Amino acid sequence: MGDLKLPSLDPTSDRPVFKQIADHLRAAIESKALTPGEKLPSESQLIGHYEVARMTVRHALQILQSEGLTVAQHGKGVFVRPRPPVRRLASDRFARQHREQGKAAFIAETEGVGAKPSVDSITIKEEKPSQDIALRLGLSDADRVVVRARRYLIDGHPVETATSYIPASIARNTRIAEPNSGPGGIYARLEELGHRLDHFTEEIRARMPLRDEARALRLAPGVPVFHLVRTAYDQAGRAVEVCDTVMSSDAYVLSYELPAQ
Amino acid sequence: MGDLKLPSLDPTSDRPVFKQIADHLRAAIESKALTPGEKLPSESQLIGHYEVARMTVRHALQILQSEGLTVAQHGKGVFVRPRPPVRRLASDRFARQHREQGKAAFIAETEGVGAKPSVDSITIKEEKPSQDIALRLGLSDADRVVVRARRYLIDGHPVETATSYIPASIARNTRIAEPNSGPGGIYARLEELGHRLDHFTEEIRARMPLRDEARALRLAPGVPVFHLVRTAYDQAGRAVEVCDTVMSSDAYVLSYELPAQ
DNA sequence: CAGTGGTCTAGACCACGCG
DNA sequence: GCGTGGTCTAGACCACTGG
Numbered sequence: 014m015g016d017l018k019l020p021s022l023d024p025t026s027d028r029p030v031f032k033q034i035a036d037h038l039r040a041a042i043e044s045k046a047l048t049p050g051e052k053l054p055s056e057s058q059l060i061g062h063y064e065v066a067r068m069t070v071r072h073a074l075q076i077l078q079s080e081g082l083t084v085a086q087h088g089k090g091v092f093v094r095p096r097p098p099v100r101r102l103a104s105d106r107f108a109r110q111h112r113e114q115g116k117a118a119f120i121a122e123t124e125g126v127g128a129k130p131s132v133d134s135i136t137i138k139e140e141k142p143s144q145d146i147a148l149r150l151g152l153s154d155a156d157r158v159v160v161r162a163r164r165y166l167i168d169g170h171p172v173e174t175a176t177s178y179i180p181a182s183i184a185r186n187t188r189i190a191e192p193n194s195g196p197g198g199i200y201a202r203l204e205e206l207g208h209r210l211d212h213f214t215e216e217i218r219a220r221m222p223l224r225d226e227a228r229a230l231r232l233a234p235g236v237p238v239f240h241l242v243r244t245a246y247d248q249a250g251r252a253v254e255v256c257d258t259v260m261s262s263d264a265y266v267l268s269y270e271l272p273a274q
Numbered sequence: 275m276g277d278l279k280l281p282s283l284d285p286t287s288d289r290p291v292f293k294q295i296a297d298h299l300r301a302a303i304e305s306k307a308l309t310p311g312e313k314l315p316s317e318s319q320l321i322g323h324y325e326v327a328r329m330t331v332r333h334a335l336q337i338l339q340s341e342g343l344t345v346a347q348h349g350k351g352v353f354v355r356p357r358p359p360v361r362r363l364a365s366d367r368f369a370r371q372h373r374e375q376g377k378a379a380f381i382a383e384t385e386g387v388g389a390k391p392s393v394d395s396i397t398i399k400e401e402k403p404s405q406d407i408a409l410r411l412g413l414s415d416a417d418r419v420v421v422r423a424r425r426y427l428i429d430g431h432p433v434e435t436a437t438s439y440i441p442a443s444i445a446r447n448t449r450i451a452e453p454n455s456g457p458g459g460i461y462a463r464l465e466e467l468g469h470r471l472d473h474f475t476e477e478i479r480a481r482m483p484l485r486d487e488a489r490a491l492r493l494a495p496g497v498p499v500f501h502l503v504r505t506a507y508d509q510a511g512r513a514v515e516v517c518d519t520v521m522s523s524d525a526y527v528l529s530y531e532l533p534a535q
Numbered sequence: 536c537a538g539t540g541g542t543c544t545a546g547a548c549c550a551c552g553c554g
Numbered sequence: 555g556c557g558t559g560g561t562c563t564a565g566a567c568c569a570c571t572g573g
Contacts, residue, residue, distance in 0.1 A: 029541080029543090030542080030543075031542075031543085039485070043484075055557075055558065055559085056559070057557080057558085065543080066543060066544045066545065066546090067544090067545085067546090068329070068542095068543070068544075068545090069542080069543060069544080071559085071560090072543090074559095075336075079340040079482075079495070079496070081481065081482045085558095085559065085560090086551090086552090086559080087550070087551050087552080087558075087559050087560065088550075088551035088552040088553080088557080088558050088559065089552060089553090089557095089558065089559080090557095090558065090559075091558095091559080104530065104532050104533075105532075105533070106532075107532055107534060108533070108535050109534055109535040210534040211534055212532060212533055212534055213531070213532040213534065214529065214530070214531050214532070215529070215530045215531075215532065216527055216528070216529050217478065217527065217528040217529070218523065218526075218527055218528075219480035219498050219523035220342065220498065220523060220524070221340075221341045221342040221496055221497075223304075224297075224300070234340070235340070235482055236482075237480050237481065237482065237498035237523070238480070239480055262479065262480035262498070263481070265479075266478065266479055267477070267478040267479075268475065268477050268478070269365065269475070269476045269478070269530045269532075270473055270474070270475050271365050271366075271367075271473060271474040271475075271476060271530075272365075272366070272369065272473055273368060273369065273370055273471040273473055273474065274369050274371065290560080290561060290562090291561080291562075292561075292562085316538075316539065316540085317539075317540070318538080318539080326562080326563085327562060327563045327564065327565090328563090328564085328565090329561095329562070329564090330561080330562060330563080332540085332541090333561085333562090335540095346540065346541090347539090347540080348539075348541065348569070348571080349538080349540065349569075349571035349572080350538095350539065350540080350570080350571060351538095351539065351540080352540080
């Protein structure tokens, strides 16, 4: 880091000092003068270079952190945020041919890129659905759902949490309500139960994580999440599952194919 | 705001004071005790309530802002961030039937929900494509592209910037290279030129905006963007356009349909 | 004008990582 | 032990908003 050239402050500028400092460091990162994983100048070095108070350089560093450009490590320094490997999700990822090989979608996709997938925090319960879930599943007031929650990890790093809601009238006392849902996952079980799948819809939002989400996904500050809600329909046109997932946005690229007509 | 009940600090907790204050305010927002548009207690009020230094309450408020929960207005106060109306983009939005009614996709979608769409900052140039764009379009080294950039607004609020790249061999000296590309937009022109469209692919990322993007979309702090790259293919299988768009994440919900096989 | 948030200073003490 | 970042204080002056 010793050879990084930072400009001086422009005292004639209206731009606040902390923003100028943030601009300098941001430019260094975007121009690759500082590369991912590399250490930024320490607070003391920046204080010395710019001749400002500590809070001023901390403010600048905080800007970069909230932009997702850096991560601070207590006792070590501030580093350009390394970019984790990205999983590309293709629009055919739920095609029957993949499922019939006996692997759930997450496992199949991930092994393809040489990373070690795993799943933890599996919980299963039966409850009254929220209004939103009931609407998506076309359920009425008395109906209940089986709720399967789990967390997906790659090489030990959490990347996604998912919660599935299946009408209890379909899933109760089946393997769908067991922690290990068997080869091919719950979509394979739904087909065995006579709900041949026809299509899925996915709704995608992006936003900053809630506190719990940031903790569950071990997200660095400044990293948004994808919030994806998928609904599975059988060939009778019935919604048979809603899956609510929150994904670390820097672990994923979503990919879809659209028809021209 | 006068009737908001905030807990006291827990002096036995290890959790830093500024995080405890942020927790209290976040809980008030998430529980709807403070609703979108409503004013938070002022810094002086928080200083009085918690008996802490000003920088401590500012730190807490800054956390909420970086989470996208609040916006500060100089001289007025800090407010729960109002949620703008959301545009839902369906996966059939580029279907030929919509285009044939003579409207470009953005205009057609937006008028449907009673908002006033507009487009500005249209620029057109011809240039050598970046490596990424050349790869997506299947171009070789000597080829050039026509670049159409524009910004989309709803009721005067910018929501999306888009940049289209079309091989110059297709678009040069056509209406695609004119500011007004005519009824149905550039996809209609491409079809008239014999490139009957077959399908599109879209790649979606989410991230925090760059400085320029935050300015162009007038994004509040803590609001991420969708970065969407769409490629259009004609029935000969040729990529005829790449469109790179950056969208305010709180103005959009993206929606797709996936086949089960 | 009073009240609000925005910028900045100059200190203090603490907790972590590493040699 | 020393350098790093994390928390917190107690002030100062400024700029914007609204009555």
